[in-house]
Amino acid sequence: MITSDIITDSQKYLMNTYSRQPIVLVKGRGTKVYDSDGREYLDFVAGVATMNLGHCHPRVVVALQKQAQRLMHVSNHYHNEPQINLAKMLARHSFADKSFFCNSGTEAIEAAIKLARRYSREVLRQDRYEIITMRGSFHGRTMGALAATAQEKFHTSFEPLVPGFTYVPFNDSSAVERAITDRTCAVLVEPVQGEGGVIVPSDGYLKALREICDRSNILLILDEIQSGMGRTGKLFAYEHTEITPDVTALAKGLGAGMAIGALLATDKAAQAFTPGSHGSTFGGNPLACAAAIASLETLLEDNIIIQAVEDLSRHFLRGLDDLRKKYGFVKDVRGKGLLIGMELDFEGKDIVTACIKEGFLINCTVGNVLRFMPPLIITEEEIDQLISALDGIFAKR
Numbered sequence: 001m002i003t004s005d006i007i008t009d010s011q012k013y014l015m016n017t018y019s020r021q022p023i024v025l026v027k028g029r030g031t032k033v034y035d036s037d038g039r040e041y042l043d044f045v046a047g048v049a050t051m052n053l054g055h056c057h058p059r060v061v062v063a064l065q066k067q068a069q070r071l072m073h074v075s076n077h078y079h080n081e082p083q084i085n086l087a088k089m090l091a092r093h094s095f096a097d098k099s100f101f102c103n104s105g106t107e108a109i110e111a112a113i114k115l116a117r118r119y120s121r122e123v124l125r126q127d128r129y130e131i132i133t134m135r136g137s138f139h140g141r142t143m144g145a146l147a148a149t150a151q152e153k154f155h156t157s158f159e160p161l162v163p164g165f166t167y168v169p170f171n172d173s174s175a176v177e178r179a180i181t182d183r184t185c186a187v188l189v190e191p192v193q194g195e196g197g198v199i200v201p202s203d204g205y206l207k208a209l210r211e212i213c214d215r216s217n218i219l220l221i222l223d224e225i226q227s228g229m230g231r232t233g234k235l236f237a238y239e240h241t242e243i244t245p246d247v248t249a250l251a252k253g254l255g256a257g258m259a260i261g262a263l264l265a266t267d268k269a270a271q272a273f274t275p276g277s278h279g280s281t282f283g284g285n286p287l288a289c290a291a292a293i294a295s296l297e298t299l300l301e302d303n304i305i306i307q308a309v310e311d312l313s314r315h316f317l318r319g320l321d322d323l324r325k326k327y328g329f330v331k332d333v334r335g336k337g338l339l340i341g342m343e344l345d346f347e348g349k350d351i352v353t354a355c356i357k358e359g360f361l362i363n364c365t366v367g368n369v370l371r372f373m374p375p376l377i378i379t380e381e382e383i384d385q386l387i388s389a390l391d392g393i394f395a396k397r
């Protein structure tokens with residue numbers, strides 16, 4: 001089928017939920033993807049911070065092939081080994097004691113909301129249900145996660161929202177303290193705001209939130225859906241701080257391309273869930289868990305991948321900062337690890353299109369922030385190629 005026909009069919013048969021770029025991606029290897037006309041692109045989107053090991057990592061492919069031949073899905077009414085093994089690995093390598101598995105980020109957030117409310121009612125025996133979230137946050141598209149997302153543009157026409165969410169400015173711990181009432185059961189925060197424009201909070205912010213939550217006996221929930229799985233230079237972004245959360249939501253990079261989400265929690269918080277209180281048909285299915293295990297094993301054994309993130313980040317930020325100094329319309333360059341943003345003083349979508357023409361996939365968020373979140377196996381040379389393409393594109397403005 002020719003590319004233009006595929007795109008015409010896409011418009012005819014798919015609901016209009018995305019402004020898609022006019023290319024059809026058919027293959028991926030490492031840091032590169034290929035379109036239906038055989039063009040190669042260096043991928044700085046990585047399925048939106050998902051393909052942390054790059055496309056079609058051989059170890060993940062083999063694990064999937066093996067598991068697909070053995071057992072793909074069984075109900076959670078039974079035990080399955082890949083699910084238990086994945087939970088064990090996550091427990092060994094994080095603050096958490098227990099996991100609940102689902103299929104996406106938004107579902108992990110729904111699970112977090114339910115866990116927090118139930119923890120108050122069933123464990124603390126207090127009628128608390130309000131969750132404090134941060135302006136500019138993004139937590140997902142289902143109704144609970146949407147209400148947690150403190151950006152009105154995502155709410156429009158979907159009201160009434162699920163009640164029980166209070167929004168405060170990001171990176172302002174005293175605003176959180178002021179917002180706590182005797183109905184508050186949790187604080188939910190991204191360690192780095194991704195969709196909100198790649199905003200890195202100041203050092204000490206998460207620690208201050210931890211202290212507030214401890215004082216008020218409420219749960220600290222981190223949304224590490226975008227920042228987790230090595231993206232910021234540690235397996236989890238909270239590891240850059242001296243604190244641990246009570247609960248963390250994961251998805252994206254966890255499955256190396258397979259749909260999987262997870263809610264991690266301490267035993268104390270996790271006790272709020274009892275049989276029947278939450279569930280998911282596909283959550284923790286052997287196939288997705290086999291991919292996640294292979295991915296996590298690779299990230300952990302090949303520690304070099306995560307260790308390299310900091311150097312790559314420094315190199316990337318330096319290159320982008322040189323562009324900032326050269327072009328007055330670049331307002332800011334910021335980020336943590338390989339989650340990097342470049343703020344422009346105009347809408348960035350034409351730059352995204354120009355990059356595609358040059359063979360680079362990049363993303364733009366909040367209208368004017370170019371966002372770069374390549375596979376963690378990206379090289380300095382590949383980063384330099386993008387910087388030089390951006391230089392050429394900017395020079396023509």
Ligand SMILES: Cc1ncc(COP(=O)(O)O)c(C=O)c1O
Nearest residue numbers: 104105106138139140225226251
């Ligand atoms: C921080 C954060 N939370 C939640 C989500 C929602 O994840 P999903 O699209 O898998 O539902 C996203 C997706 O971009 C995200 O970046």
